[in-house]
Amino acid sequence: MSRPSGLGRGLSALIPATTVTGTGAQEASDSTDAADVAVLYPEGVPEQAELEMVLVSDIHPNPYQPRTVFDHERLSDLTASIKEVGVLQPVLLRRVGERYELVAGERRWLAAQAAGLAVIPALVRDGTDRDSLEQSIVENLHRDDLNPLEEAAAYLRLIDEFGLTQQEVATRVGRSRPTVANALRLLDLPGDVQRLLATGDISAGHARSLAGLADRQIQKTLAGRVVA
Numbered sequence: 001m002s003r004p005s006g007l008g009r010g011l012s013a014l015i016p017a018t019t020v021t022g023t024g025a026q027e028a029s030d031s032t033d034a035a036d037v038a039v040l041y042p043e044g045v046p047e048q049a050e051l052e053m054v055l056v057s058d059i060h061p062n063p064y065q066p067r068t069v070f071d072h073e074r075l076s077d078l079t080a081s082i083k084e085v086g087v088l089q090p091v092l093l094r095r096v097g098e099r100y101e102l103v104a105g106e107r108r109w110l111a112a113q114a115a116g117l118a119v120i121p122a123l124v125r126d127g128t129d130r131d132s133l134e135q136s137i138v139e140n141l142h143r144d145d146l147n148p149l150e151e152a153a154a155y156l157r158l159i160d161e162f163g164l165t166q167q168e169v170a171t172r173v174g175r176s177r178p179t180v181a182n183a184l185r186l187l188d189l190p191g192d193v194q195r196l197l198a199t200g201d202i203s204a205g206h207a208r209s210l211a212g213l214a215d216r217q218i219q220k221t222l223a224g225r226v227v228a
Contacts, residue, residue, distance in 0.1 A: 051090060054100055054122040056113055059093065062102040064133035066154035067140055069147065069198075070107065078111040087112055090121040092139075094132060100124065103132050104139040130162045137173050148204040149194055152183040185211040193223045201227045 091105030102109060103125070112120045127135070137154045140146045146154070158164045158172070166184070170177040186197065186207050193210060196202045202210075206226055210219045 050123075052122050052124055053119045054093065054124070056109065056117055056120050058098075059091075059100045059102060059109055059120070059122075060096075061106060062104075062132060062136055064129065064136055064157070065102070065106055066133070066137050066150050066157075067106075067145055068150055070110070075107060075111055075114070078107060079114040082108075082111050082115040082117065087117070087120055090123050092135065093122045093124045094127045095124055101132070103127065103135050130158070133158060133162070134172050141173060141175075147198055147200075148183065148186055148207065149198050152186045155180050155183055156187060182208055182211075190216050190220050192220055196223055196227060 087108060089105070089108065091108050092103040093100040094103055095101075100122070109120060133154065137146075137151075137158075140154075141151070155166075155169050155173075158169045159166070164172070166180050167177045169175075170180045173180075186194070186204075189197070189207060189211055193202070193207065197204065197207045202223055206223070210223060213219050213222075
């Protein structure tokens with residue numbers, strides 16, 4: 001399914017353009033087996049988000065990361081690629097005290113650790129908690145990395161924690177309001193049905209149809225028939 005071209009805001013920092021090579025802390029990676037890190041530097045990045053080489057150990061995960069399940073095979077493939085050619089796209093960070101918090105690029109960060117890199121190319125930006133959640137959602141939607149329940153839970157978090165309306169969520173992540181509303185309805189399905197959706201045993205289309213039924217027992221019965 002194709003994604004809308006205007007998928008949210010903040011993606012200019014994720015779209016590759018001109019190649020540059022990191023300096024400074026880059027020397028710390030010389031002791032690893034990874035190739036020299038050459039990164040794809042995006043156009044239109046504001047001055048305060050200049051490329052930096054950041055110690056991997058100075059970065060901590062994004063508490064607003066909407067993805068809860070990582071594909072271990074894809075992570076292993078990325079680790080092998082980083083060992084061979086380095087990190088080709090910077091992670092997006094925000095400064096929190098003396099350290100950094102991931103905004104986007106957690107899989108790259110995990111793979112860089114597994115590959116033995118000491119530093120990783122990064123774009124450092126100022127941002128609020130809401131900015132962090134929004135940009136994490138947008139990046140994952142752009143990469144088709146969220147399952148339907150993770151996507152719905154991320155929308156709900158924007159609504160509950162930051163007071164956004166469904167329309168405001170839709171605008172910020174590049175979706176239509178009905179798409180957001182239909183996603184949120186999946187969170188009202190019985191737990192058994194949600195597990196079938198999370199594992200891919202039923203499709204998002206099946207789940208949306210079941211969400212339109214008022215009787216939870218009927219929802220579970222019909223879901224069972226789909227996988228029978």
